[in-house]
Amino acid sequence: MFFMEAKRIAVVILGSFLLAISLNFFLIEANVYASGFSGLAQLLSSIFNDFLSINIGTGVLLLILNVPVLIIGWFKIGKGFTIYSILSVIFSTIFLELLPIISLSDDIILNAVAGGVIGGAGVGISLKRGASTGGMDIVAMILSRLQDKPIGIYFLILNSVIIFVAGILYEPENALYTMLALYVTTLVIDAIHTRHEKVTVLIVTHKAEELQRAIHKQMVRGITIIPAKGAYSKEDKSLLYLVVTRYELYDLENIITETDPHAFTNIIQTAGIFGFFRKEGETVNDIQQTK
Incomplete structure (x- = not known):
């Protein structure tokens, strides 16, 4: 550290x-x-x-x-x-x-x-x-x-x-x-780096629950967890889908590295989003109540 x-x-x-x-x-x-x-x-x-x-x-x-x-x-x-x-x-x-x-x-x-x-x-x-x-x-x-x-x-x-x-x-x-x-x-x-305000992050991992808890412990972001399977290995995995601001990328990378260093992460430029996105003063409970 x-x-x-x-x-x-x-x-x-x-x-x-x-x-x-x-x-x-x-x-x-x-x-x-x-x-x-x-x-x-x-x-x-x-x-x-x-x-x-x-x-x-x-x-x-x-x-x-x-x-x-x-x-x-x-x-x-x-x-x-x-x-x-x-x-x-x-x-x-x-x-x-x-x-x-x-x-x-x-x-x-x-x-x-x-x-x-x-x-x-x-x-x-x-x-x-x-x-x-x-x-x-x-x-x-x-x-x-x-x-x-x-x-x-x-x-x-x-x-x-x-x-x-x-x-x-x-x-x-x-x-x-x-x-x-x-x-x-x-x-x-x-x-x-990136000049984009928001980016979409796709994380393929064996440790979906641990990673979800680690992310929510440090930042307030909604996460969608989707079942996934490796095409070559046939192993059951999970895909975590979330959108973050560019300023949160460094912290998110550290969380992923510490929780599951073997996770595969893809960061995609986000042109725009519709619907709910966390704003000042909102908590994880506020996000969960909207879903």
Whole structure:
């Protein structure tokens, strides 16, 4: 357990470092903006420096923007997820302040693509380990707990504001290059983890009852158990069918590994669902009463 948590912290720190590399070595000097709170902090830093002659670093602004969100996340999401997100924000701030802001290339397209790839890798590996880089991921997690509606619209709104303001205050081309960076970032996160709000999980196991109890002990999700038989082995098994949010994937993987390391698990992208899906304040009993 200690080794697993140490590895998780190391990955979070690495993700923070990659995010800082993306901003300080590629995006900031090119006036190309990252996604979410990182891009918002970057844009605010540019506005303060260029129009108000106030020198405030991107890292400091990123920390300030995240403070209220992390406080809400502590109470609404849970301490575990939020603690790792706090670590991510703190180390991102440290790396952003320590690393020099330089330009490795004068090619703005190269800066947009390289910054998008490295930044997306930083976010992706953090999400894969059950943490986040704070900001919009925390907001999205809170919204996913409160209502069963697509959270992508909130990412779209914030990123659209960043692109629009960048196009107005600076060169319109910078807004287009920012769109390129955001697109590349999304592709990389997709490849490493997933940008989908919900995923369908199919688990083939010999330990259906133990696995069901272990899942319900840690998360509130409805599970359908279907009898199954191995086509080659002819062994009787069970298929567990459930839908979870992308933020719960890491915890679910750990539960499956600890309960039945021989289980076969298939994770499928979920475009949308109809019917009941657990929301804030609902318990296992509430789910069972609706079935």
